[in-house]
Amino acid sequence: MSEEFLDELHKISHDDDWRYKLLMQGVKQTLATRKSESAFKRYLRRKSKHITAVWK
Template sequence: MNKEFFAEMRKISHEDEMRSKLLLHGVKRILEEKQEKRKRGLLGLLRRKTNHL
């Protein structure tokens, strides 16, 4: 996702008003993906702890 997103952003002119909206949307997506990975990691850790008890 990151490489594709930034490749598309390079194609858009700096003066284009959609550029800022797309940047914000991309940053939001990246943060949501990181949060989801962190959540999955914590759930897996909790599952392992409860299985060992």
């Protein structure tokens, strides 16, 4: 999610119903952008980023 979106979400009170609707809209937008990515980019994002330790 973009920084602007998260800033707007932080400004809204936790008791406000719009907060949850806005959050769901942001999640749907994020999933749509990930779905439109190429298969190679999805693979790179899924790939493990672990650094193996050197054996001693």
